[in-house]
Amino acid sequence: MTQANVAPALRIRGLSKTYKNGVEALKGIDLDVPEGEFFGLLGPNGAGKSTTIGVVTSLINRSGGAIEVFGVDTEQDLEGAKRLIGVVPQELNINQFEQPLQIVAQQAGYYGVPWREARERAGECLRWMGLWDKRGVMARSLSGGMKRRLMIARALVHGPRLLILDEPTAGVDIEIRRATWDLLQEINAAGTTIILTTHYLEEAEALCRRIAIIDGGCIVQDTDTRSLLAQLAIETFVLDPHEPLAAAPPIDGYEARLRDDGSFEVEVARSSSINELFSALDGAGIQVRSMRNKANRLEELFLRLVDNAGGDGVVS
Numbered sequence: 001m002t003q004a005n006v007a008p009a010l011r012i013r014g015l016s017k018t019y020k021n022g023v024e025a026l027k028g029i030d031l032d033v034p035e036g037e038f039f040g041l042l043g044p045n046g047a048g049k050s051t052t053i054g055v056v057t058s059l060i061n062r063s064g065g066a067i068e069v070f071g072v073d074t075e076q077d078l079e080g081a082k083r084l085i086g087v088v089p090q091e092l093n094i095n096q097f098e099q100p101l102q103i104v105a106q107q108a109g110y111y112g113v114p115w116r117e118a119r120e121r122a123g124e125c126l127r128w129m130g131l132w133d134k135r136g137v138m139a140r141s142l143s144g145g146m147k148r149r150l151m152i153a154r155a156l157v158h159g160p161r162l163l164i165l166d167e168p169t170a171g172v173d174i175e176i177r178r179a180t181w182d183l184l185q186e187i188n189a190a191g192t193t194i195i196l197t198t199h200y201l202e203e204a205e206a207l208c209r210r211i212a213i214i215d216g217g218c219i220v221q222d223t224d225t226r227s228l229l230a231q232l233a234i235e236t237f238v239l240d241p242h243e244p245l246a247a248a249p250p251i252d253g254y255e256a257r258l259r260d261d262g263s264f265e266v267e268v269a270r271s272s273s274i275n276e277l278f279s280a281l282d283g284a285g286i287q288v289r290s291m292r293n294k295a296n297r298l299e300e301l302f303l304r305l306v307d308n309a310g311g312d313g314v315v316s
Helices: 049-056 078-082 100-110 115-128 144-156 174-189 201-207 225-229 274-283 297-309
Strands: 010-018 024-033 038-042 064-069 085-088 162-166 193-198 210-215 218-224 234-241 256-258 264-269 288-293
Touching: 010 049, 024 049, 024 064, 024 210, 024 218, 038 049, 038 174, 038 201, 049 064, 049 162, 049 193, 064 078, 085 144, 100 115, 100 144, 115 144, 144 162, 144 174, 174 193, 174 201, 193 201, 201 225, 210 225, 218 225, 264 274
Parallel strands: 038 193, 038 210, 085 162, 162 193
Antiparallel strands: 010 024, 010 064, 210 218, 234 264, 234 288, 256 264
């Protein structure tokens, strides 16, 4: 429990999933998401995060373990638990030939909301998402950002206490992404617990107060965002010399690793200045024509965490 006698928004214990082909997608994971939290579930492709969300939302059958949503056991009362959850999938799965008001109101109807009340709720959600003026047009005429907001309105219309978003900004431009961030922060501030899966570390940094990282079907990290990012104390650079090298060069204060193409890698503490590296290169008589980051920050973090945890491969 996050507080005495208060159930978390989501509690997962010993959750496992093995597919018929023998692939073990989830390996007994435990996870708690406190009520009111903005929680990030991160992981590389095939890590198991989509499987986790699929099991929580009952789209995928579990092999073992227990799930509670605000204290409601999904095995004992699946319908009760589902009423507490709103889901925004990564794929645009709205009917392009229906109107936004119809789409959202029909969703409320699936949860037993009477039609008149469903239309009222749909109108409220569309206003919140800034889509009221588009309520009567065909969904196919909406912009990409509007379609994303329509999917969020549809997920919220039955009044869920937990909103789950699976890669909500994948493939959208930065303007739409930033607008979506603002909207999600507003939803969370209004009291809705949010779980976000994403590949963008920038997105997790901007939105999530707590992050869990999953890889190989295991939770390899579960902590507050600030503590997690503090682990990124080292940055790896790839340097291309004017002439390919046959051996790793000696650089005072740094350990260089030779790459197959004759370039080399150097790890640099984030607390140090890049000018210090260039001074050391000059001192060693090494001239480089280009330098780049080996990986983005999230990839670097994944690699370090998986290496430390002894990750054993990628699953679906």
